[in-house]
Amino acid sequence: MIRLYTLCVCLLLSSRLFAGEADGRLDIYFIDVEGGAATLIVTPAGESILIDSGYPDFGGRDANRILHVVRDVAGLDHIDNAVVSHWHLDHYGNHAALASQIKIDEFWDRGIPDSLQEDKGFDERIANYRAATQNISNTLKAGDFFELDSPNTPLTVKVVTASREVIANEGPKNPYASLHEPREEDKSDNAASVSLLMEFGKFRFLCCGDLTWNIEGKLMTPNNPLGRIELFMVTHHGLPVSNNPALVRAIEPLVAVTCNGPTKGGHEDTIATLRACESLKGNYQLHRNVKLGPEEQTPAEFIANTEETERCKGQWIKASVDRNGDSFTVQIGPEGKKQTYQCRPAQVATSK
Numbered sequence: 001m002i003r004l005y006t007l008c009v010c011l012l013l014s015s016r017l018f019a020g021e022a023d024g025r026l027d028i029y030f031i032d033v034e035g036g037a038a039t040l041i042v043t044p045a046g047e048s049i050l051i052d053s054g055y056p057d058f059g060g061r062d063a064n065r066i067l068h069v070v071r072d073v074a075g076l077d078h079i080d081n082a083v084v085s086h087w088h089l090d091h092y093g094n095h096a097a098l099a100s101q102i103k104i105d106e107f108w109d110r111g112i113p114d115s116l117q118e119d120k121g122f123d124e125r126i127a128n129y130r131a132a133t134q135n136i137s138n139t140l141k142a143g144d145f146f147e148l149d150s151p152n153t154p155l156t157v158k159v160v161t162a163s164r165e166v167i168a169n170e171g172p173k174n175p176y177a178s179l180h181e182p183r184e185e186d187k188s189d190n191a192a193s194v195s196l197l198m199e200f201g202k203f204r205f206l207c208c209g210d211l212t213w214n215i216e217g218k219l220m221t222p223n224n225p226l227g228r229i230e231l232f233m234v235t236h237h238g239l240p241v242s243n244n245p246a247l248v249r250a251i252e253p254l255v256a257v258t259c260n261g262p263t264k265g266g267h268e269d270t271i272a273t274l275r276a277c278e279s280l281k282g283n284y285q286l287h288r289n290v291k292l293g294p295e296e297q298t299p300a301e302f303i304a305n306t307e308e309t310e311r312c313k314g315q316w317i318k319a320s321v322d323r324n325g326d327s328f329t330v331q332i333g334p335e336g337k338k339q340t341y342q343c344r345p346a347q348v349a350t351s352k
Protein backbone atom coordinates (compact mmCIF):
# COMPACT_ATOMS: atom_id res chain seq x y z
CA MET A 1 0.00 0.00 0.00
CA ILE A 2 1.37 3.34 -0.93
CA ARG A 3 0.73 6.44 1.07
CA LEU A 4 -0.37 8.64 -1.78
CA TYR A 5 2.52 9.40 -4.03
CA THR A 6 5.46 9.72 -1.70
CA LEU A 7 6.75 6.17 -1.74
CA CYS A 8 5.27 5.33 -5.10
CA VAL A 9 8.21 4.82 -7.32
CA CYS A 10 10.41 2.56 -5.24
CA LEU A 11 7.58 0.32 -4.07
CA LEU A 12 6.09 -0.01 -7.51
CA LEU A 13 9.42 -1.09 -8.88
CA SER A 14 9.86 -3.72 -6.20
CA SER A 15 6.34 -5.01 -6.79
CA ARG A 16 6.85 -5.36 -10.47
CA LEU A 17 10.17 -7.07 -10.15
CA PHE A 18 9.00 -9.79 -7.82
CA ALA A 19 5.28 -10.26 -8.29
CA GLY A 20 3.71 -13.08 -10.24
CA GLU A 21 2.56 -12.59 -13.78
CA ALA A 22 0.05 -9.73 -13.85
CA ASP A 23 -3.19 -10.51 -15.68
CA GLY A 24 -4.91 -7.20 -15.00
CA ARG A 25 -7.24 -8.78 -12.44
CA LEU A 26 -7.70 -7.87 -8.81
CA ASP A 27 -7.68 -11.04 -6.71
CA ILE A 28 -8.92 -11.43 -3.14
CA TYR A 29 -8.35 -14.64 -1.19
CA PHE A 30 -10.27 -15.37 2.00
CA ILE A 31 -7.94 -17.82 3.70
CA ASP A 32 -9.49 -20.26 6.15
CA VAL A 33 -7.99 -19.75 9.60
CA GLU A 34 -10.74 -21.50 11.54
CA GLY A 35 -12.64 -18.47 12.77
CA GLY A 36 -9.81 -15.93 12.65
CA ALA A 37 -9.16 -13.72 9.65
CA ALA A 38 -6.54 -13.62 6.90
CA THR A 39 -7.36 -11.94 3.61
CA LEU A 40 -4.84 -11.65 0.78
CA ILE A 41 -5.34 -9.04 -1.93
CA VAL A 42 -3.23 -9.05 -5.08
CA THR A 43 -3.59 -5.96 -7.24
CA PRO A 44 -3.46 -5.96 -11.05
CA ALA A 45 0.16 -4.82 -10.80
CA GLY A 46 1.01 -7.72 -8.50
CA GLU A 47 1.21 -5.70 -5.28
CA SER A 48 0.07 -7.76 -2.32
CA ILE A 49 -1.81 -6.73 0.82
CA LEU A 50 -2.37 -9.25 3.59
CA ILE A 51 -5.03 -8.12 6.06
CA ASP A 52 -4.65 -10.06 9.31
CA SER A 53 -2.90 -13.36 9.85
CA GLY A 54 -5.07 -15.82 11.81
CA TYR A 55 -4.33 -17.56 15.09
CA PRO A 56 -0.88 -18.36 16.43
CA ASP A 57 0.01 -21.90 17.58
CA PHE A 58 -1.77 -25.05 16.40
CA GLY A 59 1.52 -26.26 14.93
CA GLY A 60 1.74 -23.31 12.58
CA ARG A 61 -1.57 -24.26 10.99
CA ASP A 62 -2.69 -20.75 10.02
CA ALA A 63 0.77 -19.47 9.08
CA ASN A 64 1.20 -22.47 6.79
CA ARG A 65 -2.20 -21.95 5.16
CA ILE A 66 -1.36 -18.29 4.52
CA LEU A 67 2.07 -19.13 3.10
CA HIS A 68 0.51 -21.78 0.87
CA VAL A 69 -1.88 -19.25 -0.65
CA VAL A 70 0.78 -16.53 -0.93
CA ARG A 71 3.42 -18.73 -2.57
CA ASP A 72 1.68 -21.64 -4.25
CA VAL A 73 -1.66 -20.16 -5.24
CA ALA A 74 -0.92 -16.46 -5.81
CA GLY A 75 2.67 -17.14 -6.92
CA LEU A 76 4.25 -14.43 -4.76
CA ASP A 77 7.69 -14.54 -3.21
CA HIS A 78 7.10 -11.73 -0.73
CA ILE A 79 4.31 -9.73 0.85
CA ASP A 80 4.33 -6.02 0.07
CA ASN A 81 1.99 -4.90 2.84
CA ALA A 82 0.82 -6.65 6.00
CA VAL A 83 -2.10 -4.97 7.77
CA VAL A 84 -3.36 -5.61 11.32
CA SER A 85 -7.04 -4.72 11.67
CA HIS A 86 -6.85 -4.74 15.48
CA TRP A 87 -4.91 -6.27 18.35
CA HIS A 88 -6.62 -9.60 18.88
CA LEU A 89 -4.71 -12.80 18.46
CA ASP A 90 -6.95 -14.24 15.75
CA HIS A 91 -5.97 -11.22 13.62
CA TYR A 92 -2.28 -10.67 14.22
CA GLY A 93 -1.38 -14.15 15.45
CA ASN A 94 1.15 -14.77 12.71
CA HIS A 95 2.59 -11.48 11.57
CA ALA A 96 5.85 -12.26 13.40
CA ALA A 97 5.90 -15.91 12.33
CA LEU A 98 5.29 -14.97 8.70
CA ALA A 99 8.01 -12.33 8.77
CA SER A 100 10.49 -15.04 9.78
CA GLN A 101 9.59 -17.07 6.69
CA ILE A 102 8.85 -14.57 3.95
CA LYS A 103 9.89 -10.99 3.27
CA ILE A 104 7.30 -8.41 4.34
CA ASP A 105 8.03 -4.91 3.08
CA GLU A 106 5.62 -2.73 5.05
CA PHE A 107 3.51 -3.15 8.17
CA TRP A 108 0.29 -1.21 8.75
CA ASP A 109 -1.86 -1.05 11.88
CA ARG A 110 -4.02 1.29 13.92
CA GLY A 111 -1.15 2.24 16.23
CA ILE A 112 0.15 0.13 19.10
CA PRO A 113 -1.56 0.70 22.47
CA ASP A 114 0.44 0.65 25.70
CA SER A 115 -1.61 -2.23 27.05
CA LEU A 116 -4.65 -4.32 26.19
CA GLN A 117 -6.92 -5.16 29.11
CA GLU A 118 -8.50 -8.20 27.45
CA ASP A 119 -5.22 -9.96 26.59
CA LYS A 120 -2.88 -11.03 29.40
CA GLY A 121 -0.33 -12.14 26.81
CA PHE A 122 -0.33 -8.81 25.01
CA ASP A 123 3.11 -7.62 26.18
CA GLU A 124 4.86 -10.68 24.83
CA ARG A 125 2.80 -10.81 21.65
CA ILE A 126 3.33 -7.15 20.86
CA ALA A 127 7.07 -7.48 21.54
CA ASN A 128 7.20 -10.18 18.86
CA TYR A 129 5.28 -7.95 16.48
CA ARG A 130 7.56 -4.99 17.16
CA ALA A 131 10.58 -7.17 16.54
CA ALA A 132 9.14 -8.44 13.26
CA THR A 133 8.50 -4.88 12.10
CA GLN A 134 11.88 -3.71 13.38
CA ASN A 135 9.86 -1.08 15.22
CA ILE A 136 8.62 0.44 11.99
CA SER A 137 4.93 0.19 11.27
CA ASN A 138 2.65 2.70 9.59
CA THR A 139 -0.37 4.00 11.47
CA LEU A 140 -3.71 3.97 9.66
CA LYS A 141 -6.27 6.64 10.54
CA ALA A 142 -9.88 7.12 9.49
CA GLY A 143 -9.91 9.17 6.29
CA ASP A 144 -6.51 7.97 5.02
CA PHE A 145 -6.68 7.45 1.28
CA PHE A 146 -4.32 5.47 -0.95
CA GLU A 147 -4.00 5.01 -4.66
CA LEU A 148 -2.47 1.71 -5.65
CA ASP A 149 -0.63 1.01 -8.85
CA SER A 150 -3.13 -0.25 -11.39
CA PRO A 151 -2.38 -0.04 -15.10
CA ASN A 152 -5.93 0.00 -16.51
CA THR A 153 -8.43 0.94 -13.86
CA PRO A 154 -7.77 3.18 -10.83
CA LEU A 155 -7.56 1.24 -7.59
CA THR A 156 -8.07 3.08 -4.31
CA VAL A 157 -8.22 2.17 -0.65
CA LYS A 158 -9.90 4.36 1.93
CA VAL A 159 -9.66 3.83 5.68
CA VAL A 160 -13.24 4.33 6.88
CA THR A 161 -12.76 3.49 10.58
CA ALA A 162 -9.75 3.15 12.87
CA SER A 163 -9.23 3.50 16.61
CA ARG A 164 -12.97 4.19 17.16
CA GLU A 165 -12.88 7.13 14.75
CA VAL A 166 -14.98 7.13 11.58
CA ILE A 167 -14.98 9.14 8.37
CA ALA A 168 -17.35 12.09 8.08
CA ASN A 169 -20.97 10.97 7.96
CA GLU A 170 -21.63 12.50 4.56
CA GLY A 171 -23.67 11.07 1.72
CA PRO A 172 -27.27 10.18 1.00
CA LYS A 173 -29.61 9.60 3.92
CA ASN A 174 -29.40 6.04 5.18
CA PRO A 175 -32.92 4.58 4.96
CA TYR A 176 -31.92 1.89 7.47
CA ALA A 177 -30.50 4.30 10.06
CA SER A 178 -33.46 3.73 12.39
CA LEU A 179 -32.42 0.07 12.71
CA HIS A 180 -29.44 1.22 14.78
CA GLU A 181 -30.26 0.84 18.46
CA PRO A 182 -27.22 1.81 20.54
CA ARG A 183 -25.84 -0.86 22.82
CA GLU A 184 -23.54 -0.80 25.82
CA GLU A 185 -20.12 0.57 24.92
CA ASP A 186 -17.67 -2.05 23.64
CA LYS A 187 -14.40 -1.28 25.38
CA SER A 188 -12.52 -4.07 23.61
CA ASP A 189 -10.18 -3.55 20.70
CA ASN A 190 -12.83 -4.87 18.30
CA ALA A 191 -14.43 -1.43 18.32
CA ALA A 192 -11.08 0.06 17.30
CA SER A 193 -10.79 -2.10 14.14
CA VAL A 194 -9.41 -0.65 10.95
CA SER A 195 -12.04 -0.81 8.19
CA LEU A 196 -10.98 -0.57 4.56
CA LEU A 197 -13.05 0.31 1.52
CA MET A 198 -11.41 -0.70 -1.73
CA GLU A 199 -12.68 0.60 -5.06
CA PHE A 200 -11.74 -0.67 -8.53
CA GLY A 201 -14.03 0.48 -11.32
CA LYS A 202 -17.54 -0.48 -10.28
CA PHE A 203 -16.21 -3.14 -7.92
CA ARG A 204 -16.21 -2.10 -4.26
CA PHE A 205 -14.97 -4.26 -1.39
CA LEU A 206 -15.54 -3.57 2.30
CA CYS A 207 -13.57 -5.24 5.08
CA CYS A 208 -14.20 -4.00 8.66
CA GLY A 209 -12.21 -6.45 10.80
CA ASP A 210 -14.17 -7.06 14.00
CA LEU A 211 -15.78 -3.61 14.18
CA THR A 212 -18.70 -3.67 16.62
CA TRP A 213 -22.21 -2.37 16.76
CA ASN A 214 -21.98 1.18 18.05
CA ILE A 215 -19.09 2.20 15.81
CA GLU A 216 -20.91 0.68 12.84
CA GLY A 217 -23.83 2.87 13.84
CA LYS A 218 -21.61 5.92 14.23
CA LEU A 219 -20.25 5.33 10.72
CA MET A 220 -23.62 4.76 9.08
CA THR A 221 -26.10 7.13 10.74
CA PRO A 222 -27.87 9.23 9.78
CA ASN A 223 -26.24 9.20 6.34
CA ASN A 224 -24.57 6.47 4.29
CA PRO A 225 -20.99 7.51 3.44
CA LEU A 226 -20.11 4.12 1.91
CA GLY A 227 -22.73 3.56 -0.79
CA ARG A 228 -23.36 0.11 -2.22
CA ILE A 229 -20.79 -2.62 -1.79
CA GLU A 230 -20.27 -5.42 -4.31
CA LEU A 231 -18.23 -7.68 -2.04
CA PHE A 232 -18.71 -7.51 1.71
CA MET A 233 -16.48 -9.41 4.08
CA VAL A 234 -19.03 -10.01 6.80
CA THR A 235 -17.72 -8.32 9.92
CA HIS A 236 -16.33 -10.13 12.98
CA HIS A 237 -16.72 -13.66 11.61
CA GLY A 238 -20.49 -13.12 11.40
CA LEU A 239 -20.99 -12.57 15.14
CA PRO A 240 -24.08 -10.64 16.22
CA VAL A 241 -22.20 -8.10 18.37
CA SER A 242 -21.29 -6.72 14.96
CA ASN A 243 -23.22 -6.56 11.68
CA ASN A 244 -25.54 -3.80 12.72
CA PRO A 245 -28.34 -3.82 10.12
CA ALA A 246 -27.93 -0.05 9.76
CA LEU A 247 -24.66 -0.90 8.02
CA VAL A 248 -25.35 -4.26 6.40
CA ARG A 249 -28.73 -3.28 4.93
CA ALA A 250 -27.49 0.14 3.78
CA ILE A 251 -24.55 -1.19 1.76
CA GLU A 252 -26.86 -3.52 -0.18
CA PRO A 253 -24.19 -6.20 -0.58
CA LEU A 254 -24.15 -8.18 -3.82
CA VAL A 255 -21.89 -10.92 -2.46
CA ALA A 256 -20.97 -11.62 1.16
CA VAL A 257 -18.18 -13.80 2.56
CA THR A 258 -18.21 -14.78 6.22
CA CYS A 259 -14.86 -15.78 7.69
CA ASN A 260 -16.30 -17.99 10.39
CA GLY A 261 -15.17 -21.20 12.04
CA PRO A 262 -17.20 -24.37 12.68
CA THR A 263 -18.27 -23.11 16.11
CA LYS A 264 -17.38 -19.41 15.90
CA GLY A 265 -19.43 -16.84 14.05
CA GLY A 266 -21.78 -17.46 11.18
CA HIS A 267 -24.45 -16.64 13.76
CA GLU A 268 -28.13 -16.99 13.01
CA ASP A 269 -28.86 -13.33 13.81
CA THR A 270 -26.25 -12.19 11.27
CA ILE A 271 -27.58 -14.71 8.76
CA ALA A 272 -31.03 -13.19 9.27
CA THR A 273 -29.64 -9.70 8.63
CA LEU A 274 -27.96 -10.91 5.43
CA ARG A 275 -31.10 -12.72 4.29
CA ALA A 276 -33.03 -9.47 4.67
CA CYS A 277 -30.80 -7.93 1.97
CA GLU A 278 -32.66 -8.37 -1.29
CA SER A 279 -29.50 -7.36 -3.13
CA LEU A 280 -27.57 -10.44 -1.97
CA LYS A 281 -26.87 -12.87 -4.83
CA GLY A 282 -24.05 -14.90 -3.30
CA ASN A 283 -23.69 -15.62 0.42
CA TYR A 284 -20.48 -17.53 1.12
CA GLN A 285 -19.16 -18.97 4.37
CA LEU A 286 -15.66 -20.30 5.00
CA HIS A 287 -17.21 -22.88 7.30
CA ARG A 288 -20.43 -24.67 7.92
CA ASN A 289 -21.75 -23.57 11.29
CA VAL A 290 -21.98 -27.01 12.90
CA LYS A 291 -24.50 -25.74 15.44
CA LEU A 292 -27.05 -24.80 12.79
CA GLY A 293 -28.99 -27.05 10.44
CA PRO A 294 -28.64 -26.81 6.65
CA GLU A 295 -31.81 -24.74 6.29
CA GLU A 296 -30.58 -22.21 8.81
CA GLN A 297 -27.47 -21.21 6.88
CA THR A 298 -26.35 -20.64 3.33
CA PRO A 299 -26.73 -23.56 0.86
CA ALA A 300 -23.92 -26.14 0.85
CA GLU A 301 -22.50 -24.98 -2.50
CA PHE A 302 -21.58 -21.66 -0.88
CA ILE A 303 -19.71 -23.25 2.03
CA ALA A 304 -15.96 -23.84 1.65
CA ASN A 305 -15.39 -26.20 4.58
CA THR A 306 -17.93 -28.54 6.13
CA GLU A 307 -15.81 -30.49 8.64
CA GLU A 308 -14.89 -29.78 12.25
CA THR A 309 -11.53 -28.08 12.70
CA GLU A 310 -9.72 -31.37 13.41
CA ARG A 311 -10.52 -32.72 9.94
CA CYS A 312 -10.65 -29.41 8.08
CA LYS A 313 -8.57 -29.03 4.92
CA GLY A 314 -8.66 -25.25 5.05
CA GLN A 315 -10.23 -24.52 1.67
CA TRP A 316 -10.04 -20.87 0.63
CA ILE A 317 -12.55 -18.66 -1.18
CA LYS A 318 -11.29 -16.46 -4.01
CA ALA A 319 -12.88 -13.43 -5.63
CA SER A 320 -11.31 -12.26 -8.89
CA VAL A 321 -12.28 -8.96 -10.47
CA ASP A 322 -11.93 -8.35 -14.22
CA ARG A 323 -9.45 -5.73 -15.41
CA ASN A 324 -12.11 -3.02 -15.78
CA GLY A 325 -13.89 -3.67 -12.48
CA ASP A 326 -17.16 -4.54 -14.22
CA SER A 327 -17.64 -8.06 -12.91
CA PHE A 328 -16.03 -10.60 -10.64
CA THR A 329 -15.97 -14.32 -10.11
CA VAL A 330 -16.08 -16.19 -6.83
CA GLN A 331 -14.80 -19.74 -6.46
CA ILE A 332 -14.19 -22.13 -3.59
CA GLY A 333 -10.79 -23.81 -3.69
CA PRO A 334 -8.70 -24.51 -6.81
CA GLU A 335 -11.27 -26.90 -8.32
CA GLY A 336 -14.30 -24.78 -7.49
CA LYS A 337 -16.72 -23.66 -10.17
CA LYS A 338 -16.47 -19.93 -10.86
CA GLN A 339 -19.66 -18.00 -10.29
CA THR A 340 -19.79 -14.64 -12.06
CA TYR A 341 -21.37 -11.51 -10.58
CA GLN A 342 -21.96 -8.29 -12.52
CA CYS A 343 -21.09 -5.14 -10.59
CA ARG A 344 -23.69 -2.42 -10.25
CA PRO A 345 -22.94 1.25 -10.89
CA ALA A 346 -21.38 2.95 -7.88
CA GLN A 347 -23.71 5.31 -6.01
CA VAL A 348 -21.11 7.11 -3.97
CA ALA A 349 -17.68 7.63 -5.38
CA THR A 350 -14.84 7.12 -2.97
CA SER A 351 -13.23 10.46 -2.48
CA LYS A 352 -10.34 11.85 -0.58
Ligand SMILES: [Zn+2]
Nearest residue numbers: 036090210236
Ligand atom coordinates in the same frame (compact mmCIF):
# COMPACT_ATOMS: atom_id res chain seq x y z
ZN1 LIG B 1 -11.72 -11.87 15.23
